[in-house]
Amino acid sequence: MRNAPIGLILLIVTSLSAAAQSGSASSPNWIEQWTGNYANQDQPGREAPPGYKVLNPFSRLDEVIIPLLQPWAAARREATDFEIEEDGQVCRPTGLLMAHQNRGFQLVASPGRITSIGQGIHTGAIRRIYLNRDHLKNPPLTSLGDSIAHWEGDILVVDTIGFDDKSFMSLDATRHSTELHVVERWRLILNGTYLEKRWVVDDPRALKAPFTFTRYHKKLPPDYRENESNCLSTPDNWRAWVEIRNSAVKFAAEQRAAELKSSAKKKD
């Protein structure tokens, strides 16, 4: 027994070393290299870095998604009243795809978690990605969903489910269901000066096939700061908006009720 513990020590050392190299949440390497400020994308002068190409840029994503919509989702898109139903119009969280595919963000690490903090569209700005657990069994359905991640070599694979069905996938009211499933593969490129995100989006109820796109975010200096951003800049704007919006919702409901009544009469 006196000599046996050396094997035990070696085993423990090996285990500790393997854990450190596996790129777990507590690996100092990725925290030092990854956390910090990242610029938004799709702005003039902020396209893909040299040697890389943006696949399906935000401004052209509708062209990719609309042909893939299942008939009901296409009909739902056609019937969407943008002014009433688009989350950004109501200062609700705009959803993962609308809020996080382009906008700038800060990545912050804490034990078992990465937090992506973006400026702007309300609760959609704060995204928590868990590295130490599986998906929740019955996650509350939200615009950002339930995100978990693991490392595959130097790539962080982020898997998200648990979405509500209120958000759009792209600008032109492309609707998804609660079966939306988003997988992102994040990796640092060009000596850590850019973060590449490869997105794969699937929704077996709303889409005939998955679609994909890439985004590149330039790393900004550590002391970079955004100005505070509030969805509606003054209380007066907000209250005026609530009034207008409630009127619009009421009007739309009345219109629909009238249409239903009219169609019922025709059937008689």
Add this chain to the structure above:
Amino acid sequence: MTMRTVIFLVALMMTAAPSAFAQASKGSTPDLTGVYELVPNDVTLPGGLKNAGSPEEISLLPAAAAKAKATDLSLDTAKDCQIIGPFRMMAWEGTKMDLLPSPNTGRMFMLFENYYLGLFREIILDRPHDPKRPAAWNGDSVGRWEGYTLVVDTTNFNEFTWLNSAGAPHSEALRLIERYRPVNGGQFLEVKVTAEDPKVLPKPYTYTRYYRKVDTEISQYVCTDDLVKPEIPAIQ
């Protein structure tokens, strides 16, 4: 080699390889990372620690009091799911927040579960205020460690928030000094908030709140859903 030696060596190795988070925290300053929720006012913590004071109890100079009296209280931003400012937020019943240090960028984030009332706060550490920044709902916060206490100094607020639900105004001279200190072995966070505004308050006012560190996740809470609910057809 005895078992005692083995244990010592293993302990030594683990000590010699601290986590990145431990490395990130500066010297003897405490690691405040975690989720915290406000302890209710009627609870007394071990050691007799208890919330004291309230934004609702502040005294105002006569001109400010007259302005508050003339204010339409239905215009309270809290009623519209709009930001109420840190002076009210840190004492707001039910407040739950994530404290998240970001050593790489020299700042501390304070992420509120009720994002609509609190937004989030970015506290820049060991740097002076930036006079070029525009006035903001949550002001401009800088922080520094004084021993075991994080001291946060906030100025440059916009004019949209009040100091309490009775419409107490503040001027552009409002300055908040907050002191965050872990107590009872880090199970609780003591928060002392002092408001200074020589145009509104006869003297600085301080209240104290305690937050309990909790092992839970922050959920996505959408305050505005309670205000405006679109009657749109459910998706099939």
